[in-house]
Amino acid sequence: MAIYPASTPYSERHTLSVLVENRPGVLARIAGLFARRAFNINSLSVSPTERPDISRVTVTADVEQVPLEQIIKQLNKLLHVLKIVDLDNMDAVERELVLIKVAANETNRSDILEIVRLFRVRVVDVNPESMTIEATGNEDKIDALLGLLNNYGVIEMVRSGSVALTRGPHALSEKVVGSEITGR
Amino acid sequence: MVSPTPLQAFSGIQKTSSNKQPVVSGEKMTGAQALIRTLEDLGVKDVFGIPGGAILPVYHEIHDETKFRFVLMRHEQAAGHAAEGYAVATGRVGVCIVTSGPGATNMVTPIADANMDSVPLVVITGQVGVDAIGTDAFQEADTVGITYPVVKHSYLITDAQDIPRVLAEAHYIARTGRPGPVVVDITKTAQTGNLYYSWPQKLLLPGYNPTTKPHGNVLHEAVKLFKHSYRPVLYVGGGAVRSNAGTQVKELADLTDSPIVTTLPARGIVADSDPKVLGMLGMHGTVAATAATQKCDLLVAIGARFDDRVTGKMEAFAPAARVIHIDIDPAEIGKRREPDVPIVGDVSEVLDALNTEIKEEQALNGKPNLESWWAQINAWREAYPMKYDETTPDGTLSPQWVVEELSRQAAPSTIWASGVGQHQMWASQLINFENQHSWISSGGLGTMGFGLPAAIGARVGSARDFGGKKPVWLIDGDGSFQMTSEELATAFIDNAPVKIAILNNSVYGMVRQWQTLFYDKHYSQTNIRDGENNENIINVPDFVKLAEAYGCVGIKATTQEEAKAAIKRANEINDRPVLIDFRVYKDAMVWPMVAAGQSNDTVVYKPGVQPLLNGDGTEGRDADSTQAATQR
Numbered sequence: 001m002a003i004y005p006a007s008t009p010y011s012e013r014h015t016l017s018v019l020v021e022n023r024p025g026v027l028a029r030i031a032g033l034f035a036r037r038a039f040n041i042n043s044l045s046v047s048p049t050e051r052p053d054i055s056r057v058t059v060t061a062d063v064e065q066v067p068l069e070q071i072i073k074q075l076n077k078l079l080h081v082l083k084i085v086d087l088d089n090m091d092a093v094e095r096e097l098v099l100i101k102v103a104a105n106e107t108n109r110s111d112i113l114e115i116v117r118l119f120r121v122r123v124v125d126v127n128p129e130s131m132t133i134e135a136t137g138n139e140d141k142i143d144a145l146l147g148l149l150n151n152y153g154v155i156e157m158v159r160s161g162s163v164a165l166t167r168g169p170h171a172l173s174e175k176v177v178g179s180e181i182t183g184r
Numbered sequence: 185m186v187s188p189t190p191l192q193a194f195s196g197i198q199k200t201s202s203n204k205q206p207v208v209s210g211e212k213m214t215g216a217q218a219l220i221r222t223l224e225d226l227g228v229k230d231v232f233g234i235p236g237g238a239i240l241p242v243y244h245e246i247h248d249e250t251k252f253r254f255v256l257m258r259h260e261q262a263a264g265h266a267a268e269g270y271a272v273a274t275g276r277v278g279v280c281i282v283t284s285g286p287g288a289t290n291m292v293t294p295i296a297d298a299n300m301d302s303v304p305l306v307v308i309t310g311q312v313g314v315d316a317i318g319t320d321a322f323q324e325a326d327t328v329g330i331t332y333p334v335v336k337h338s339y340l341i342t343d344a345q346d347i348p349r350v351l352a353e354a355h356y357i358a359r360t361g362r363p364g365p366v367v368v369d370i371t372k373t374a375q376t377g378n379l380y381y382s383w384p385q386k387l388l389l390p391g392y393n394p395t396t397k398p399h400g401n402v403l404h405e406a407v408k409l410f411k412h413s414y415r416p417v418l419y420v421g422g423g424a425v426r427s428n429a430g431t432q433v434k435e436l437a438d439l440t441d442s443p444i445v446t447t448l449p450a451r452g453i454v455a456d457s458d459p460k461v462l463g464m465l466g467m468h469g470t471v472a473a474t475a476a477t478q479k480c481d482l483l484v485a486i487g488a489r490f491d492d493r494v495t496g497k498m499e500a501f502a503p504a505a506r507v508i509h510i511d512i513d514p515a516e517i518g519k520r521r522e523p524d525v526p527i528v529g530d531v532s533e534v535l536d537a538l539n540t541e542i543k544e545e546q547a548l549n550g551k552p553n554l555e556s557w558w559a560q561i562n563a564w565r566e567a568y569p570m571k572y573d574e575t576t577p578d579g580t581l582s583p584q585w586v587v588e589e590l591s592r593q594a595a596p597s598t599i600w601a602s603g604v605g606q607h608q609m610w611a612s613q614l615i616n617f618e619n620q621h622s623w624i625s626s627g628g629l630g631t632m633g634f635g636l637p638a639a640i641g642a643r644v645g646s647a648r649d650f651g652g653k654k655p656v657w658l659i660d661g662d663g664s665f666q667m668t669s670e671e672l673a674t675a676f677i678d679n680a681p682v683k684i685a686i687l688n689n690s691v692y693g694m695v696r697q698w699q700t701l702f703y704d705k706h707y708s709q710t711n712i713r714d715g716e717n718n719e720n721i722i723n724v725p726d727f728v729k730l731a732e733a734y735g736c737v738g739i740k741a742t743t744q745e746e747a748k749a750a751i752k753r754a755n756e757i758n759d760r761p762v763l764i765d766f767r768v769y770k771d772a773m774v775w776p777m778v779a780a781g782q783s784n785d786t787v788v789y790k791p792g793v794q795p796l797l798n799g800d801g802t803e804g805r806d807a808d809s810t811q812a813a814t815q816r
Contacts, residue, residue: 023198066518
C-alpha cells in the first residue's frame with residue numbers, strides 16, 4: 001500500500017475541520033505533521049471559535065482516501081487535537097475570501113465592473129490604473145472569477161483559504177468532552 | 185454569544201491568561217523544589233542526567249534525603265539511553281534531567297530512539313528565563329520546537345504553578361496508551377518562581393483518550409478467521425512487550441497451535457525453549473520464521489507495525505494471508521497493510537478477551553487440524569537451522585561462537601543489551617532468551633552507541649527491582665561501543681557493574697557486509713583499526729587498557745580457551761564492570777539475509793542457497809521472479 005506521494009493533481013478535494021486547544025505551538029505541531037508525513041495541502045486557515053479554549057483549523061487538500069485516513073489518524077494522536085471532521089461527508093457551507101488588484105484603466109474599467117456585477121462581488125478600491133475587488137464564495141466561484149479577471153492583468157492577489165461550517169443548529173464543539181481546558 | 189478570543193495557536197509562549205485563578209492552597213515552595221517533590225510523589229526511584237546552567241535551581245534541590253537515586257552520566261545522549269534501558273528492563277518510566285541548549289540537543293537522539301521503539305520517557309530540560317527566550321541567549325535552543333517530530337508530547341513551562349500538574353501529565357502520557365517520550369522544557373523563571381504545592385494533581389487532557397478495550401464485533405471476526413485457518417502465524421512485536429503480554433501470547437499460541445515469530449524487540453516474549461517459537465523474522469530472521477510468514481494463510485500482527493526490515497518488499501509480504509492487526513495505536517492499523525480484522529486496544533486486554541472467545545468457540549466446534557502446517561514448519565527448521573563456521577580463515581574467533589558461548593555460560597535471569605550492527609543480529613539470533621524484558625536493543629532508529637548506556641540503565645533497574653540479582657551482559661561491536669565508551673566512568677563510579685563483550689572485528693562490520701555484497705567490496709571508510717591482529721601496526725584504542733583506565737576489569741580473548749575462561753571470570757565479578765575484548769573475524773557475515781527492498785521469498789540462507797525460490801536460486805533478484813515465487 002504505497003501512500004506516497006499522498007497528493008496528486010487528480011485526487012479528490014477534501015476539507016477537514018480540526019478543533020484544537022487554543023494553546024501556543026498548536027499550529028506548529030499540525031503544520032509539522034503535514035510536512036513530515038508528505039501531505040501537501042492547498043490551504044490552511046486558523047481562527048478563534050465560539051469557545052475561548054478552542055481554535056479551529058480548516059484544511060483543504062487534494063488527496064487519495066488512504067493517505068487521508070492515515071493523516072487523520074496521525075492528527076488524532078496530537079494531544080492538542082480535540083476533534084476532526086471530514087466535511088465532504090457532511091452538508092456544509094464553505095467560503096473563501098479573496099482580494100484581487102486588477103490593472104484597470106478608462107478603456108476597460110466598465111468591462112471589469114460588468115464582471116463584478118455578474119459575480120455579485122464588490123469593488124473596495126479604485127485608482128486611475130487599478131481596481132481592487134473583494135470576493136467571497138466557494139472555491140469554484142472564486143476560480144471562475146479569477147479566470148475572467150486574468151485577461152485584464154492581475155497585479156496582486158491574496159486568498160484567505162477556505163473556512164467551512166456544517167449546516168443546521170449544531171456545533172462541532174458540542175461533542176468535545178470537558179471544557180476544562182481554560183484555567184491552565 | 186461569546187466573543188472570539190485572541191488566537192494562541194501561532195504563539196510560542198502562553199499569553200498571560202486573565203481568567204487564570206491564582207492558587208493559594210497548599211505548601212509554598214519554589215518551582216525547583218516542586219519538581220523534585222513531584223517526581224518523588226510520582227514514585228520515581230531513579231533519575232539520569234547531567235547538570236548545567238539553566239537547570240541549576242533544580243539540581244540545587246537534590247539532596248541526600250531526596251527519595252530517588254540520581255545517576256550522573258557523562259553525556260546527555262547516554263542519560264537518555266540509560267533511561268530507556270531502565271524503562272525496558274523494569275517497566276517503569278525512565279526519567280532524565282538535563283540542561284538547556286546543548287544538553288537538550290544531545291537528548292534528541294535518545295528521544296527519537298524512544299519514540300520509534302515506544303519507550304516511556306520523561307525528559308526534563310532546563311530553558312533560559314522567559315524574558316530571554318527568542319534572544320539567542322547563552323545555551324538557548326528551542327527544545328520543544330526541535331523535538332516536535334520525535335516526541336509523543338511536549339511542554340514548555342513558564343509559570344512555576346504549572347510544574348506539578350505538567351509533570352504528572354507527562355508521566356501519565358509517557359506510560360499509557362502507546363508509550364513514548366514526553367519532553368518537559370522548564371524555564372529558569374518557572375524553576376525559581378514560587379507556587380503552592382498540592383498532591384495529587386488533576387490532569388487536564390481532553391484530547392487524550394487511548395482505547396485499551398477491544399470492540400466485541402472485531403473479536404468475533406477474529407475468532408472466525410482462526411476457525412478457518414490452517415496455516416496461522418502469530419507475528420509478535422515490541423507492543424506486546426510493552427503491554428507485558430508474554431503469558432497471553434503463549435496462551436493464544438497454545439490454544440490455536442500457532443507458531444510464534446517475533447520482531448527484534450519482542451525476542452524473549454515467549455521463552456525460546458518453547459517449541460512454538462520460531463525466532464525472529466525478516467531481514468536477518470530465521471528461515472523457518474520468514475518462510476512460515478510468507479506461506480501463512482492467517483497473519484496475526486500483535487503489537488507490531490510491519491517495519492520494512494520485517495516485511496521486505498511490502499507487496500510480496502505474506503501474499504496469501506488474511507491479516508488480524510492488534511495495536512493500541514489506531515494510526516498503525518492500515519499504515520503499511522490493510523488488515524481484514526483491525527483490533528484497537530491494549531495487547532494484554534485484547535488477547536485476554538480473544539483467548540476467552542476462542543476457548544468458547546473451540547468448546548463447541550473443536551479446532552482445525554494443523555498437522556501438515558507443523559510438518560512443513562519443522563521441515564524448514566531441520567533443513568535450515570542457525571548455523572555458522574566455528575573456525576575462521578585467519579584463526580580469529582568466530583563472533584557467532586562467542587555469542588553462543590556467552591549465552592551458554594550466562595545465568596537464565598540475565599538481561600541482555602546490545603548496540604547496533606552485526607553483533608546485534610547475532611545476539612538476537614543466537615542467545616537463548618527465557619524471559620520477556622530481558623532483551624534491550626535499539627530497533628526502529630538503529631542507534632549505534634545505544635548499548636553501554638542502556639546496559640547501565642538496565643543494571644540500575646536490576647538493582648532497584650530485582651535486588652541486583654539479574655546480571656546485565658552487553659554485547660557490543662567495537663564501532664558501536666566507541667560512540668558512548670565514556671560511560672565506563674559512570675558504570676564504575678555510580679556502581680553499575682555491567683559485563684561487556686566487545687566483538688572486535690576492527691571494522692564497521694554491518695556496513696562492510698553491505699560493501700561486500702552490494703558495493704563491489706570497496707571498503708570505503710569502514711576500517712577503524714582498533715583490533716588489527718598485527719600488534720605492531722595499529723591497535724587503537726586498546727580496550728583492555730581503556731577499561732582499566734576507567735577502573736574496570738579488562739580482559740582480551742583471542743582463542744576459544746581464553747574466551748571461555750574470560751567469560752567465566754566475568755560472570756564471577758560482581759563488584760565492578762568487566763570488559764572482554766574478543767578478537768573476531770572481520771569477514772564473518774550475518775545470515776540468513778533478505779536484501780533491502782527485496783521480497784522475503786528471496787531470503788538467502790547462506791551464499792547460493794535461497795530456500796524459498798524454485799530450484800536454481802539465481803532468480804528472485806527482480807520483480808518478475810519474485811512474483812513467480814509467490815505464486816507457487
